[in-house]
Amino acid sequence: MPCMNDTLIxxxxxxxxxxxxxxxxxxxxxLKLVGKHLNPSKYEIxxxxxxxxxxxxxxxxxxVRNELGRFAAIL
Numbered sequence: 755m756p757c758m759n760d761t762l763i764x765x766x767x768x769x770x771x772x773x774x775x776x777x778x779x780x781x782x783x784x785l786k787l788v789g790k791h792l793n794p795s796k797y798e799i800x801x802x803x804x805x806x807x808x809x810x811x812x813x814x815x816x817x818v819r820n821e822l823g824r825f826a827a828i829l
Contacts, residue, residue: 761812766788769792781802
């Protein structure tokens with residue numbers, strides 16, 4: 755679901771396909787799970803919404819091209 759300022763908020767269950775992950779899991783475990791299933795060249799992990807299983811992501815690339823015709827990052 756899109757959110758403000760070109761960020762996305764997705765649940766860990768949606769990203770990983772795993773169900774029943776307790777929201778009380780440690781931050782390192784959540785980051786490890788998301789890192790395994792998320793393409794780092796497409797998304798940057800900004801953090802989590804409080805202590806929930808909702809991940810805040812920022813897309814790295816869009817359908818924008820630079821002067822050479824290659825896909826460009828928007829910062």
